[in-house]
Amino acid sequence: MTLVWRNRLWGLAFALALFSSSMARAEEKIYVVTTLPDLADIAARVGGDLITVESLAKGIEDPHGVPIKPSFVPKLNRAQVLVIMGLEYEHSWIPALVSEARNPKILKGNIGYIDVSLKVTPKEVPTDLSRAKGELHPAGNPHFNLDPEGGRLIAQTIAEGLTLNFPQHRATFEANLKAFLAQLDAKIQEWKVMAxxxxxxxxxxxxxxxxxxxxxxxxxxxxxxxxxxxxxxxxxxxxxxxxxxxxxxxxxxxxxxxxxxxxxxxxxxxxxxxxxxxxxxxxxxxxxxxxxxxxxxxxxxxxxxxxxxxxxxxx
Amino acid sequence: MHARSRALALLIVFAFGLGPLAPAVFAEEKASELENLKKQMLQMEEQFRQLQRQIDKLETKKIQEVEAKANAALDASKKTFASQFNPAISLGIDTIGSYKSNAQGFNPGNGPQAGARINNTRPAGADFNLRSAELFISADVDPFTRAYATINASADAANNDEATLAVEEAAIVTTRLPYNLTVRGGRFFADFGVLPHRHDHDLPFVDRPPSIAAFVGGEAQTNGVEVSWLAPTPFFLRASGTVGNKLGADFRDGVSNVNSRPIKGLTYMGRLQTYFDINDDNNVELGGSIAEAPNAEDVTNTGRFERRLVGMDFKYRWYPLGYGVRQSLTIAGELLHDIGGADPVNGGPRRDIFGNPVRQGAWGGYVYAEYRLSKQWRPGFRFDYFQLQSEPLLVTNPFTGLPASTLNATGHRTDNRTWTAYLTWFPSEFQRLRLQYNRSDRGNAQDANEFFLQWTAFLGSHSHGFSERE
CATH class of the missing domain: 3.40.50.1980 (Nitrogenase molybdenum iron protein domain)
Structure with missing residues (x-):
């Protein structure tokens, strides 16, 4: 390797280092990545000003068939917390992305991996697990977000997950959760009448x-x-x-x-x-x-x- | 009611001036009534107690029943079975019926694959072939590593079509290294290009593009160690470096792939890839790869004996977010340049007619377009081109040191072109039928028409890894 090239490489490495440190400064807020937009909306309410949140999938997509875009990988790499629906909702795309993201915090089983289905009592859990029944979800139907009571469980689980990761902000998360749930309760009463x-x-x-x-x-x-x-x-x-x-x-x-x-x-x-x-x-x-x-x-x-x-x- | 009428009677008595008589009558009546009430209350209290006892009894019984059930379930779950740590397992069955007017062109290599037919060792004519029954196993090893293996049995034409078992991949991968690093070691499909490291059944076509089959020799298998790094950039940028004993069939570096050798006899590989979202619906992937085999005989022989394979790849995808699952377009291709100094015919370094050692380069590549008509139907078209490297040399260009002519001894051009049309049908995510037609125009052999019908099914947890993404 010639000296010129070596210098260029060092230059490149230096530029990258500078770049990444400037990114770190821009991200003083807690960076939360969610799989689906509902989770992003609720996480934003619970996290308030302390977090910036981004959903990988957009609302118009088929949530079971989100393409594995490499542009998701740097996001997951930087994520301090990953929020997923669980119950195998994202099974066709999130495991491959998480394993490529090189971020041990958000590996399944670690505290940065928040699965909001944990409090949910799943419905339609298959009693006969066979592919002859289609591409079913072995843990039960994952579309619990469409029930407003599911929204409550999602918010509670996110608040607990965020508190576990950032205990110094417990009071803020709790206050935000309370405000969200109060609004949700009022809405649920309205919706019950409406429906x-x-x-x-x-x-x-x-x-x-x-x-x-x-x-x-x-x-x-x-x-x-x-x-x-x-x-x-x-x-x-x-x-x-x-x-x-x-x-x-x-x-x-x-x-x-x-x-x-x-x-x-x-x-x-x-x-x-x-x-x-x-x-x-x-x-x-x-x-x-x-x-x-x-x-x-x-x-x-x-x-x-x-x-x-x-x-x-x-x- | 009763009390009210009594009060009314009292009032009447008073009203008629019988007031002085009333208290005595009332007091007597009141006392007996109180006595009755007391009795009733006591009776009721006793009844209540009895009921309460019954409820308590029933509740305790019920709680005991539930507890017994829960405990049984808990006990069952606490029992450990050796099988609890079983890894995820899947089996892919890939079977092909075909008709070929001529078998495809010959492998231009030296070494064990020399003379074998590219892509497929099966002869011309009608044929049914179990290409693979492939077992894929993967699991976490411990908090620091995971591991996977692919064990493939494919019908061996040389062995009366009995399936022979081969370890295609068996590798250990780190999961917790700092600085965005990952190390993979063992036997694996090296990170070179795109389609070279796909398993046969995961290709978008029935066959591997002939150019890849000719230059890489099928799957990009190596035994070695790979280090990959994800750049901490806001866009996707990934680099990897691999050192291994070979790349694919690796028939042109002139070194045995099975024996130990000097360090210079190993194959060194590198790859850089990136990806950009043009917008929500359109994206582009670009990559560059290099594989270098600086042969040890480079030193001992006078010839320039090393081999260098360079590849560029691109993929454009239109995948509208709202309905990409049923309508989308993929256009992708790879371009390869292979340059080597080994003589595939006589062994040793390659020489021109003046006896000077020369290297000979060859170009190859493919491009394909696939359109998703619905969730189930995907037609596509592929064009493939490659030059053969094994022709006897005529003259060396004195400026480049490369052969001046790409004509072979019989005066035919060594270009090989294949036009392919295919249609894939997915009845479900786990089953696929594919019809394919290849028209091969080969410089040094008879042209061929090939028809394939492929039927593929997956059992178990068939989930795609990041490098097998569509």
């Missing part, structure tokens, strides 16, 4: 993601367009589903934004029902900017659809 006409309303959706929501507001899940979780429908399955919907009097078809509109519209037309596009994460539709927006939007749009289809109950 009364949804009680008993039967529906189908593309993917099995509205279980927790339906249970909270007394709706009845009749089936999914997908053959099995993650498996595209076959023609035979759709015929059966429509037949079933007719027998049961199902008029509401939920389409999540990342699924194509074609099949849901066809099915709704066949039963004389309505398709309603409902986000399953914050940012799934432009109007939904916060976690509160998400729940409220879903209730409101479902009400509209149920009323239009003539299946909404009386207030």
């Amino acid at each position: 009364r006409p949804l009680s008993g309303v039967k529906f189908v959706s593309y993917h099995q993601d509205f279980t927790y929501f339906a249970d909270r507001f007394g709706m009845e899940y009749v089936g999914t367009i997908e053959l099995k979780p993650g498996i595209e429908p076959t023609a035979g399955h759709l015929v059966e589903l429509v037949q079933n919907m007719k027998t049961e009097g199902v008029k509401v078809v939920i389409r999540e934004p990342h699924f194509s509109e074609k099949v849901p519209s066809q099915i709704a037309a066949q039963v004389g029902g309505k398709v309603v596009k409902l986000p399953i994460m914050v940012g799934g539709v432009p109007e939904v900017k916060t976690y509160f927006d998400l729940i409220e939007y879903n209730i409101r749009e479902l009400l509209k659809a149920a009323q239009a289809a003539g299946v909404a109950g009386k207030v």
Whole structure:
């Protein structure tokens, strides 16, 4: 190696070192990375001014199929805390990224790895774990964020996780959590009243993601367009589903934004029902900017659809 | 009600001036009533007590039952089984039916692979082939390392199609080194290029691009040690350096890959890769790789005997965030330049007709485009080009020291071109069917038409690692 090259290399190393130290200065706040935008919104409420938070996935994406982008790796490398939904929600992309990030703090099992599903009682835990049932989640349905009571558990787990990592800020996290939960409690009361006409309303959706929501507001899940979780429908399955919907009097078809509109519209037309596009994460539709927006939007749009289809109950 | 009527009666008595008589009558009545009430109260109290006792009894029973159940479950979970520490296991089954008008071009190497057909040792004609039954095992070793192994059985044409078992990879990887460093050691697919370190069944096509098969010799296997580093930059920048006994089949460095050798006889590899998001929906990946085998015979022989393989790779991806799962486009390719001084025919250093040692270079590469029509269907097209290196040399260019002509002895160009069209169908994430057509135009052999039908399935925890990402 010539001297010129050696000097250039040293120059490069020096520039990199300078660069990284300037980055460190810019990040005096606690840097929190979350997998999904709902977690980012709630973490921002709990962390307040102490943290900067970034979600890897955006609300419009298929949360089970987020592409493994190398640009996520430097973020995870710098993360002081990683917040994930858990219950294998992100199994197809987060383990590969975490193992490449070279950040022992956020490896599974360490305190920087906050799994918000820990307080959740999972629903639809498979009793028969076989791939013949599709790409199922062995730990149960992970879409608990759609139930506002799930939001409470998420906030509590994040607050505990942040406190464990940064005990010096315990008081702030606790105060922020209290404020968030007070607001959530008030909202839940409102939502319960608002969602009364949804009680008993039967529906189908593309993917099995509205279980927790339906249970909270007394709706009845009749089936999914997908053959099995993650498996595209076959023609035979759709015929059966429509037949079933007719027998049961199902008029509401939920389409999540990342699924194509074609099949849901066809099915709704066949039963004389309505398709309603409902986000399953914050940012799934432009109007939904916060976690509160998400729940409220879903209730409101479902009400509209149920009323239009003539299946909404009386207030 | 009763009390009220009694009060009313009292009032009437008073009203009619019978006041003086009333208290005596009332007092008598009151005393007996109180007595009755007391009795009733006591009875009720006794009833309450009995009920309470029953409730307590039932509750204790229930708690005991629940506790017994919980304890049983806890006890069961406390029992340790040797199998609890079993690693994650998956099995990939990859089977191919094919028809070839001619087998593909010959491997231009010396050493054990010399003369073998590129990509596939199977002859022309119709054929069913169990290409691989591949067992993948991985787990954490301890808080500091993890390890994985890939054990592959593929039908061996030389052994009456019996499957022969081979350890494709068995490596230990650190998880907690400081300064963004990771060390990997053992047998693994070296960090060179992109498709060279994919397993057969993880390729986007049925076959490995012929240029990769010719220059790397299939999978980029090595036995050695790799150090990789993630730059602390806001964008993705990763560098790695590897020293190993070989790269892939490594047939052109003229050194045996199985015996010990001088340090200069090892293969040294390096790779730098980066990635940029153009916006949410478009991104680009770029990489450069080098493998150098500074042969020991370089010193003992007069010839320049080393081999250097350089690769550049790119990948462009359009993957709209909202619907990339069912509609997206990938365009990717690699360009390789291989230069070496070994004589594949006679052994020893390569010489021109004047007896001067020369090195001979060759170019190769592929580019492919794949479009995702839906979650299930993905058609694609690939073009591959490479030059053969093993032709007898005619003249050396005095300025470059390289052969002046790429014509072989029979006067044909040594260019090899392959056009490929393929269609992949994913009934689910774990099963795949692929139809592929190759049209090969080879400079030194008969052209070939090849048809493949590949059926692949994965059992167990088939999750993609970072380097196998789409």
